[in-house]
Amino acid sequence: MxxxxxxxxxxxxxxxxxxxxxxxxxxxxxxxxxxTILTDKMLQSGQWDSGKVLFTTLNGGVTQITANELATFRHNMQIAKKQAxxxxxxxxxxxxxxxxxxxxxxxxxxxxxxxxxxxxxxxxxxxxxxxxxxxxxxxxxxxxxxxxxxxxxxxxxxxxxxxxxxxxxxxxxxxxxxxxxxxxxxxxxxxxxxxxxxxxxxxxxxxxxxxxxxxxxxxxxxxxxxxxxxxxxxxxxxxxxxxxxxxxxxxxxxxxxxxxxxxxxxxxxxxxxxxxxxxxxxxxxxxxxxxxxxxQRKAEAAKARDRRASKRAASAPKARPPKKIDPYTRRIESALKGGSLTPDQVSQMRSWGWNDRRIANAAE
Known part of the structure; x- marks a missing residue:
């Protein structure tokens, strides 16, 4: 305990x-x-018994209160009241x-x-x-x-x-x-x-x-x-x-x-x-x-979000690199799109044993 x-x-x-x-x-x-208590009534009126000498630390050291200090006190009160x-x-x-x-x-x-x-x-x-x-x-x-x-x-x-x-x-x-x-x-x-x-x-x-x-x-x-x-x-x-x-x-x-x-x-x-x-x-x-x-809460929440995002990124499956296409295959695909070859023609050439290079050259 x-x-x-x-x-x-x-x-x-x-x-x-x-x-x-x-x-x-x-x-x-x-x-x-x-x-020596400075009451609200005294603060508002600026009046108190002539025998009283009141002091403040408003300006750093201990100084006697004047009308300027009273005005500052009232200003500080208004600021404090307006907070939130x-x-x-x-x-x-x-x-x-x-x-x-x-x-x-x-x-x-x-x-x-x-x-x-x-x-x-x-x-x-x-x-x-x-x-x-x-x-x-x-x-x-x-x-x-x-x-x-x-x-x-x-x-x-x-x-x-x-x-x-x-x-x-x-x-x-x-x-x-x-x-x-x-x-x-x-x-x-x-x-x-x-x-x-x-x-x-x-x-x-x-x-x-x-x-x-x-x-x-x-x-x-x-x-x-x-x-x-x-x-x-x-x-x-x-x-x-x-x-x-x-x-x-x-x-x-x-x-x-x-x-x-x-x-x-x-x-x-x-x-x-x-x-x-x-x-x-x-x-x-x-x-x-x-x-x-x-x-501080916002900063910690932002860091936590960043950590979670990094963790998700690290555990995500890696994207496979795109499969390389050799230039002859690309030329054949272009010929098919352009109409200089048909799919049936390509199939027939491959049945004859032609490779992609020969087919691509024939398409030209």
Whole structure:
């Protein structure tokens, strides 16, 4: 059993305690007399208490915020909202999360010898598994290994809210509960719109604001602009969420879990929890799936097609070279076509013992 995983029992309470502590600390920070949180209201109006001096890392170093920085913040917000049509209430797909994490990465400041500087880099190198352990109605709870970022923390909790849950239930009811329909709807649901939340500090301080304004935040909304940690609003998901997105989209064990959850729905409600042994088997049963962008998938698919075409070409029967026709036979055929010889004449000459050379000469 993986040391990081721990117990399934109590995972909901542990996750709730972390999320509740986060919300409490956030509320206290904004209510503090010397709060430096740049709220949406302050961002829009450009006004705050004269005693507050707010800073940003927008231009590289730490500088005081001016009207120019505020304008840039608002511009960055508009760009983030327009990404893939976010803030429409339909959430984001697992595939979009992976592709955006690669296309607009938030780079870590610390250098590493292995070159893992973005969230998707670290997801590939550090986060080995994302296991669904329970689901309540339209929300699925995953546990991932922590990746060593926070001392004393071995696992993190990722919550995925599946936007297509009700439509899936409706389709299954209409089919009469057919098992093929359950599998089809579970597969459609996991590849459709979703929202997410994670218990890690990376999501909390760097990326929750992006998720909030993007319309794909499943936890508490963040209204404080990340003026120090992520003023450019780069990135989309932490390494734990990226691992979960890959497992959600492609893992057969996750698909089976979703089928099981949908089969237990009554009045659009369902509560599913795996046993400890089931979670342990899921972890030990396979190596982590590779986290691939759409471009990487296309490139690999093209290479696979080329390999199959080469294999077919190599196994195809070789075409026989055309049979050589001697010049006398060719002259006889030409004479037959031109009418200077008839088939009966050729047959008679051959009955006399004439060879093709003599017949061809006679035809001239």
């Amino acid at each position: 993986a040391d990081w995983f721990g117990k399934v029992k109590g995972h909901v309470g542990e996750a709730n305690r972390r999320f509740d502590a986060d919300a409490k600390q956030r509320a206290e920070a904004e209510a503090a007399a010397k709060s 049509g976010f803030a429409t209430g339909k959430g984001i797909t697992a595939r979009q999360v992976i592709d955006l994490a690669s296309a607009k990465p938030l780079v870590y400041l610390s250098d590493r010898s292995d070159g893992a500087r973005s969230d998707i880099d670290r997801a590939r190198k550090e986060i080995t598994m994302g296991v669904p352990v329970s689901a309540l109605h339209d929300s699925v709870r995953f546990i991932t290994n922590a990746g060593g970022s926070t001392p004393g923390v071995t696992r993190h909790h990722v919550t995925i809210q599946l936007m297509g849950f009700r439509n899936a239930v409706d389709a299954i009811i209409a089919s009469g509960g057919d098992s093929a329909a359950v599998r089809r709807e579970a597969n459609k649901m996991r590849k459709g719109g979703l929202k997410f939340d994670c218990s890690c500090d990376r999501h909390r301080y760097f990326l929750r604001y992006v998720a909030t304004i993007g319309g794909f935040n499943a936890g508490r909304d963040e209204t404080g602009f990340p003026k120090i940690r992520n003023p450019g609003l780069k990135g989309v998901a932490c390494k734990h969420v990226l691992r979960v997105m890959t497992e959600l989209e492609s893992s057969n064990s996750v698909l089976r879990f979703l089928e099981r959850h949908l089969q237990g729905v009554s009045a659009y409600k369902a509560n599913t929890t795996v046993k400890q042994t089931e979670a342990e088997e899921a972890i030990q049963s396979k190596a982590p799936a590779r986290i691939k962008t759409s471009e």
